[in-house]
Amino acid sequence: MEKLFTGIMQFRREDFESHRELFQELGRQQKPHTLFIGCSDSRVVPNLITRTHPGELFIVRNVANIVPPYRKTEEYVATTSAIEYAVQALEVDSIVVCGHSNCGGCAALNKSPEELSHLPHVRKWLEVSKEVPGRVDRLMTGDSPEEREWLTEQINVLVQMKNLLTYPYIREKYDAGKLNIYGWHYLIETGEIFNFNDEKGVFEPVA
Structure with a gap:
């Protein structure tokens, strides 16, 4: 301390x-231009990797940079309410979903419920991304742990981008060209960031 x-x-x-x-x-007052949805991992520092000043990013962080699908609920919803505030009240013009290398949350997607029995709330939270392992299995070209790791992290980003479009107000602004959505994969050990190219369907290095 x-x-x-x-x-x-x-x-x-x-x-x-x-x-x-x-x-x-x-x-x-604040007028951020971007909603940054990232992982709570201590090695991921949004303002550092984007070289932005205070006031530019509205930041949401949670385990494995997850976006729950839109639903009406009386529960306490931290991530959902932050997204709502950023888009509806602050009127950001961009949303970034940023995954990263060596993500513990993503690694846990490949573990059994028994292995996560000591982390019941994490296990429940990761259910949002339960489709990821199956999609990774279909894309694997071998049995390399490294390939599974980065595929899991990247597919997880794509799932959250898809979930963002279940929010009616996001879908409306996105379709009208008033809101951009980006998917990033940040490599901690090299400092590289890969941005998802929707037209090509691949993550490409930001250069």
């Missing part, structure tokens, strides 16, 4: 002071 306290003081002395005018502008 001492490291965090030291970091707070350093932020106040250095980073805040160098961006004082920006923070004053952001003090009473």
